[in-house]
Amino acid sequence: MKTKSRTAKILIGLVLVVLSFAYLLPIYVMVITALKSTQEVSQGQYLLPTGQPQWSNFAEVLFGSQRFRSEMATRLGNSIIISFSVTALCAFFGGLSGYYLSRIRTRFSTVLFILVGIALYLPYQVVIIPLSILMAKTGLGQSHAGLIFSYLILNMPLASVLLGTFFLAIPRELEEAAEVDGASRIQIFFQVVMPISLPAYASVAIIIFTQVWNEFFLALSLASRKTQTVQVVMAEAKGTTLVLYNLQMAAALIAVSIPLLFFLFLGRYFIRGILAGALKG
């Protein structure tokens, strides 16, 4: 399927230019704008990088100032606590459920699988009202536990199905050998299945982490001032500081830094997770 004619080369060049422009421009604009002074963003000089990078913009965004009240440092902490906790809990419980769904074939487990399958695409809009009532009634909404718990139940179906799909691909002989040696299912799971599925766990963890880190609707509706996430505070900053595009871009850079680092350094797992989620689920 390979080709090397002249028209092909022109076409390749054209695609390269168009896509580079469309996908590098927004990133370029975000980075150069984040380093500009407020004067520069309000009068001319929109596209060239600045001569004097304003590193203090990042400090201002992180710790707040008179004109930028939505300080991000604590929100960054909130997002980190919430996303990492949900990821760990989801991977653990999702693994157990995925193992159940992939190994047990009874009528009951089939019904459960169908329920999980439907819950995969449950819009958050249809669970948000009861969740906010529960958060208020139990007082969980005042701490990180409320958001962690809500994200956990909503991401469990995805984690179970993804891990279950990976488990289906494991050769059954391994488990049968352990069973002959007298190991119980629980031992088999923790000592045989889990260790050889670590790459799968990594993929699932990255997918769940990114999803929770980037989630906005639930965070906006459930978070109290003390548990606000990065995404919510960014939305707030955009609403209140419409003209300070430089600070907004600095905030955006801080908000994407963690998932983007995962993407750049663990891209393999990232892509495998996306594909598993899409193609096998």
Next chain:
Amino acid sequence: MAKRRRRHRGELTWTENLVFLAPLLFFLILLYGTLLWTIYVSFTDWSTMAPNYQLAGLKWYRFLVQQPKFKVDIINNLKWLILGVFPTVTVAIFLAYFLELTPFPKVEAYIRTLILYPVAMSFIVTGTIWSWMYEPSRGVINTLLRLVGIDANLPFTTDPDTATYWLILIFIWQYLGFSVIIVQSSFRTTELQELVEAAIVDGASRLRILFAIILPNIRGGLLILVSLLLISTLKVFDIVFIVTYGGPGIATDVLALNMWITTFQQHLVSAGAGLGVIIFISSFILVIPYTIYAFRKWFE
């Protein structure tokens, strides 16, 4: 031990059920519990901060349908469904095919990374960046156009008639890379590769191979991609919230944003629950073909 080893496949002991099944059951009961709770709330008469569980039938559904906003939402959501999905899938098919044909592996690797990075970004971040790109007087695109001598002064999201299309463009930008890798991976089955090799030997043109051989053989992958994109556009909330907040006026409002404002700003909780139920039923219908396909694969 010997007894346990001989037990019937699929039977679990009490402890094993507790470890493997209990968490799953617990989360499922909670999820479906909240779902049923929302459906129930939509039939009650709850329209203030304080809960009111008195049944009111279809009162709040009637209220919703009569609002001018609802019609705008339906039209906008349809625009999102059609224009957010089909252009994305079409471009993704051609781009994925193009990447497969490229004789330079480095070009392929570069483009894949380039268009995939938005997958790691939130719509809130993307929306913030694109707000600046779209800014009518000082924004990036209009400044660039002015540089090359076009004084178009495009109004982008400030024009009620076209604002939704500019929002959809952000969505396409964000989801293109995701779509390309899904299409690309469904190209890469051995049966399909063999069919393509055979067609090349027969002297078929590249476009003919794409339409006559590849497309009919990746129906499964396309079904999945279309379904995922349909769901995402149906639930679209973040982009609209951050870029226009439904404005100008209510021109870019969508069901999910209406649901949030109705519930959390106006405290018409029963009406908000009704919108939630409408979104749920629509998404349920949209994924039926995909769900059937996925179940068949799982139980193969």
